[in-house]
Amino acid sequence: MSRPLDRLRGTGHLWGVGLAAFGLLAAGTWLQDLLPERGAPEDDRGARPHVRSAEVGETVDLRAVEVSVDAVAGARTRLEFGSELISPGVWIEVRYTATPVAETTQLGSVELVAADGRRWTTVGRNENLCTESSPGVAAHCAAYLEVPPDAVPGLRVRLAVSPLDQRYDAVAEVDLGLTGPDAEEFGTAEPLEAVAPWVGDGEAS
Amino acid sequence: MGRRRGGVVRRWLLLLPLALVLALASSASRLHVFWWPDQLHEATAGSQGSPVEVSDEWEDQDGETHRRDLTLTVLAVAPAERVPTYDGTEPVRPIPGTVLWEVRLGFEVEPDVPLGSCRVSMIDTEGREAWAVRTSYGEQMLPMTVCEPTDSPGPGYAGLLEEVPGEEPSPPRPREYVVPVYVLAADDATPDRIRVWWEPPDYVEVEVDPDDE
Known part of the structure; x- marks a missing residue:
């Protein structure tokens, strides 16, 4: 009975890595959305x-x-x-x-x-x-x-x-x-x- | 359990450099799209006075690839004494702070090979690159940079001699000829190399010595 639970615990780090990756992607997307680069190229603050x-x-x-x-x-x-x-x-x-x-x-x-x-x-x-x-x-x-x-x-x-x-x-x-x-x-x-x-x-x- | 976990972490860490390389490789296409094909990086090298065998490929508007084969010799690089005018030549009137260099290019090429739109530049010993461009030099107008005789040019890129209606067609381009090209440079520039090219990325680069006639 305890075996499936152990297996889940064993893959815990994988879940952790996956979550961290998604978290970073989400943060990156959110940051990118803050920058006004969707307008004309000259509106891109980083490229001024x-x-x-x-x-x-x-x-x-x-x-x-x-x-x-x-x-x-x-x-x-x-x-x-x-x-x-x-x-x-x-x-x-x-x-x-x-x-x-x-x-x-x-x-x-x-x-x-x-x-x-x-x-x-x-x-x-x-x-x-x-x-x-x-x-x-x-x-x-x-x-x-x-x-x-x-x-x-x-x-x-x-x-x-x-x-x-x-x-x-x-x-x-x-x-x-x-x-x-x-x-x-x-x-x-x-x-x-x-x-x-x-x-x-x-x-x- | 702890040892096992350490091994797993190490394996993932080992994968990190690989992931980085993959990320860089996948974004490297930008280098090709935005920059690489338009830069001169396929050099055919030579030295002054020695003929250089040149083979240059270009693509026409239909995507068809063409090739020109020719022999190019940079014969001399020296301060220009005379410049062409509409009806002959006249002495160069020097401008302070500048030197007008005359580069003599010798060509051996079949008369039916198009040679229009060539570019020439001079790189000095400090690595500065001065292009041969049509510009005014004081009251004198420097001629357009061409790699064929102006009175008997070869065919244009359509493959036909460009004839002006009502005018006698120009004689075919000789197989061997010499053209002068004029390069404006600062008076502290010492010529080191001459570049000649048509379509990037191919170019010819010839080491020169202005004292060597």
């Missing part, structure tokens, strides 16, 4: 880009490239190869330098972010004039994006290598140091002239 904050003139290491914002300007109008583009808001010109580290690379993503979180990317008339460059050779680039004047104070620029996929990647977020009076000044400033990208230590050709 590593944002590196900086100011104008500071060099930021983005692993594939080293980047620095050199100058910022603004105006109602910008000229590009003979055409005049007038903004209902203001054009912001961000001039920056990107130096690839280990492989030929081009900085492909420029976004402006307002203090209240509004964002502008290089779609429509907005442009990122940059070029591929080789490791150790600086590419001097310029981006032109139009924003409403009320977005100018506290405006930041986000620079990243890929416009498509920034998961796990390093992203530079540079405070452009702009204020309310700057926005007014941009309203009456001379038109901005597009600067074609160039490489090396020389001046623009």
Whole structure:
């Protein structure tokens, strides 16, 4: 009579292992459900880009490239190869330098972010004039994006290598140091002239 | 009873590494799906001045496999003195902080083998890789990287010579020819290897010495 009971006791550790395994699986599933990875890929908290904050003139290491914002300007109008583009808001010109580290690379993503979180990317008339460059050779680039004047104070620029996929990647977020009076000044400033990208230590050709 | 239980625990513990290996092996497919086939890892190695026998396979859009066989020689790597323009060549106007390298590639290949869309890069002694890309170099525009003569290119990937209506078809590609390729690099970069490839994962990697002409 006692034999079946003994057998059950003998397999006790197996039940224990099974229970522990199920317990761990359940805990894992529960944890995974807590993370918002069921939405868009960029909602995955673990995959968010590593944002590196900086100011104008500071060099930021983005692993594939080293980047620095050199100058910022603004105006109602910008000229590009003979055409005049007038903004209902203001054009912001961000001039920056990107130096690839280990492989030929081009900085492909420029976004402006307002203090209240509004964002502008290089779609429509907005442009990122940059070029591929080789490791150790600086590419001097310029981006032109139009924003409403009320977005100018506290405006930041986000620079990243890929416009498509920034998961796990390093992203530079540079405070452009702009204020309310700057926005007014941009309203009456001379038109901005597009600067074609160039490489090396020389001046623009 | 205690001894027996200890033995059982030990057996299960021994199974743990095996379970770990199995788990890693089963997730290794991700490596293949997301990364491995798109990376250069099937090298054909050589050295400057020595012909390298190259056999490269690719798959067309119908999934059919094709193969090209050719002989490639990296003849020279030297700072470029002249660059091609639309109507000839002109002297290179150097830019501070950079050196424009000219890589001379010698090909021996049948005229009916497609060679379009080749890629060339230069790896320096620090391991940095500069690609030969069409870009502006000051006021000069570097030419597109091609592995065949521009005035007598071989067939495209459809297997036919690309003819422009109303224009004389270009002469067939010679069996032997030399093409220059231009690589922009930092002025502290010393060329160490030249890579040439079409479809990953196959590539040719040739050790070079810029002083060796």
